[in-house]
Amino acid sequence: MAGYTHAKDEHLKRLRRIEGQVRGLQRMVEDDKYCIDILTQVSAATRALQSFSLGLLDEHLAGCVVDAAQKGGPEADEKVREASQAIARLVRS
Template sequence: MKTKHRNDEEYRKLMNRLNRVEGQVRGVKKMLEEEQYCVDILTQVSAIQAALNSFNKELLSSHIHSCVVSEIQNGNTEVVDELCESIKKLMK
């Protein structure tokens, strides 16, 4: 299993984004429990998807700048295939 140590700033940024998403999901759950209007719930779900996309962009950028660059510098070009597969999954 591969691991990656993140510096404090990167870790904080990613955790802040995830905490916001978590709060948004709890908000949607509450909206559903309170029988709020469908379109209002859908609007919030769209905001959650946008927040997750922002998280993915941040993490992908960090991955490219650190893990991918490091692996290529060490002669492992297979990491490019792994990156391409990851991007394909993100773009579904």
């Protein structure tokens, strides 16, 4: 079971809001809105995705990684490695 399963509906609702923001960006471009206004909305959508990502990472660490660490062994090492790689990707983005 995924670590976010308990909040799946909330996550989907949040992603739909972000999807709405991106569709709004498309409309802004179609309507030839001012560049700076579009960039402002891009920044807002980016922050929303970053916030979602950090929340999901937190749930992964608190659930999947902690569970694996308690069991120990190669699975624990793999979960920690996955989390480290995910954090590195988020930092680079």
